[in-house]
Amino acid sequence: MEITELETAGEEKVRFFSRLCRWLKALLGKLSTKVVKVVKSIIKLGQDDPRRVIHSLKVALALTLVSILYYWRVLFDGIGIAGIWAVITVVVVFEFTVGATLSKGLNRGFATFIAGALGLGATHIASLFGVKGEPIVLGIFVFLLAAASTFSRFFPRIKARYDYGVLIFILTFSMVTVSGYHVEGILEMSNERLLTIAIGGGTCMIISAFVCPVWAGEDLHKLISSNIENLANYLEGFGGEYFPLPKDGKSAGIVSKSKESFLQGYKSVLNSKSSEESLANFARWEPGHGRFKFRHPWKQYLKIGALARQCAYQIETLNGHINSDVQVPPEFLQIIQDSCKTMSIESGKALKALAVAIKTMEEPKDAREHLENSKTAVKDLKIALKAASLETADILAIVPAATVASILVEIVKGVEKISKSVHELSELAHFKKAVECTVSQEKPLLLHRGSVNPVLLDGEDAHVIITVGETNIGSQENEINPQAPKGPKPREEAKIWLKLLYCKSSTQELKQHALLIADRP
Template structure:
């Protein structure tokens, strides 16, 4: 009896659990729908250009689909019109530069591979019925092996990898299908025509309908990265670090000073945007042969500075703090270096964004270098002989050395921006210089720190 009652109880509990699951299903579905809608809304609000891009792709596909819907066009192109639709799907990218780059890669690769495929088919046809498939197989092997190996070159892979893939595909399609199809020339012509139509539709819509320029995104990314470093260096928790250590208040939560971390991983994004920007026509303030490559130089030096800041942040958040006696002696130089380096980076970011010749950043870097020299002299003096505890000295020396290194990195960034301004023909603006800045700018020549 106990076994029977236990089985009935388990059966009842199972049916109860199933009932509860079905009863809670509408609530779970409603919560999932609300969550999806919230994520969709946030995604669109973070960058409204995503919505515009989606509509542009839909518009391009609708226009190209007319080759299927409109009977006269379909009578001419036939099923080859599908290549135009496929071209839109694979070519249309978020930015104008990426779309033009992919479109040109696809068009040129199709043209070149089609011509070579026709040539290979003609040569193989001259060898007779027996030798034709052997030669075609040999040609396909040679071009596929060569093109695949060329893709390993870094510069080729960065700009022409997609074109090489299309080259391999088109050459193989034209040369191999020509063995069974007598209308090989018509096949090559229709494929090239539909690819050009699809690619042209993508480029035209991408440029004319609310264009997204990779060059502008790269320009804004570089300036934003410099501002993130400036935010760290100008933050009160960093500027008053030694003052807080001196007062014994060193346990503040500095976890919010993490904005600079995105700069550490920005290399791939910068390289992609610079590659896309090279394909774009003149627009806005970006003229023909704009020095896009120099953005990468500024970005590299900005990341070098971010790595120093990352190391400095680790020491600032360390449990080992400097002794109050030492803090009071180097607080003034520390504050000046951190604050002026941050101001310099912020001024450089503003001038690059406005594309004006950098001038207002020079007084800040001069002040930071003067403070750095004073701090270096202090580190070399007999200050540390008063304290026999080496562990108490190391934290102060470490963070001071890192900040001196950050000043050097800031100066390198300023030099890169100055060179970039000369190459890009930035506008010259006569800033209103305060007497204090004039005295600082004239009193100390700019020499690299050693």
């Protein structure tokens, strides 16, 4: 019995350890899977935008530099415990873009200075009311300024550009007034705090602007160009997919799954409003850099972005008619197909030309032609619908296709508005002028009556030398028209040198010689 019990206990221990090993193995497998997943996400995050890695290194560099205020004994003895405000300033102020860093740094600096000055003034005024009246007066000052500052944050302009500064103003004023009531030497403490904040903010702004800078204005420029290009890709793809050629063997309104994913790029435009507004706000704080000079028209980018979103919402409606269950009658489809396809494709080409113009900062030169083609297609559609007989058509069956045509007409109008806004941007931002190279067929220079008009100053004599080279006009005519009758072969080379002494009284003589030259065969 004892042997049996020992064997049973041994088997239970073996089973327990085997279960424990399986559990540990499964746990390690799950942990390794999660670790690999996290590492892959980190690598992907860095590969998507390498500037994020550089930004992390820049923040670490700024923190290391301001920490010297603590590590170096000489600086610590001069500043003291107030050096912690430099570290706090770096953590709070340093942002991804130069504009955001400048915005927070300047807001924090000016708000600290103004609030500190007002706090010292309020403390001095409150001290005039004696020991009993001083806390009451300080409480009144804190209440009034806190209420007024908080209410000012509801103004849209202040909310957009100075919200952080108002918060720092309230915080600093309250701290100075409270500290001034109990702490001696409040002036020295305020000076040290202001100095350390200036050191921290200056370190952030210098590193952000001069070490691999990330400009908010440049990001806004690329974002607007990318959004317009996404709309262009959709319209170009929609025209060929929704209205296929007869040889493709596809039904109208049916888009394949592979192409349907390609037509989803416009959705990024719908949710870009907040990004555009924040980038435009930060871009106003940035100095001139690269192609973007001081006082660059950033507001015009917001206008173009708003028009692009309106066009994207129309495309969203248009996208709802893809793969519809209602079959369009072939007769009606034949009426609108060519015009709608032209509207869609030409509008897409116009938007793509506008996107390229914004990206390269050159005046849009090709967009006008594509826009005119799309407007011509709108006129052709109206003419075709007026000429068509739709009395016997099924109204419910043609409604989806008619809706698509109507939306495309509205999209053409939206593209025209975007084109006007881009032209305005090119004028405000002084885009490069588009150089149009035109090649014209050379024509023989003929000398006609009155074509020689020498201009001389009064009282001056001049010798005019006219050289006439005889050209083989007959050979040129034979090249153009081989069947033309061949005239007598002119001399291969003939030059006539005329030297005229031209003065005020010899104008008529010069005209006579010119007429003789012009009439010479």
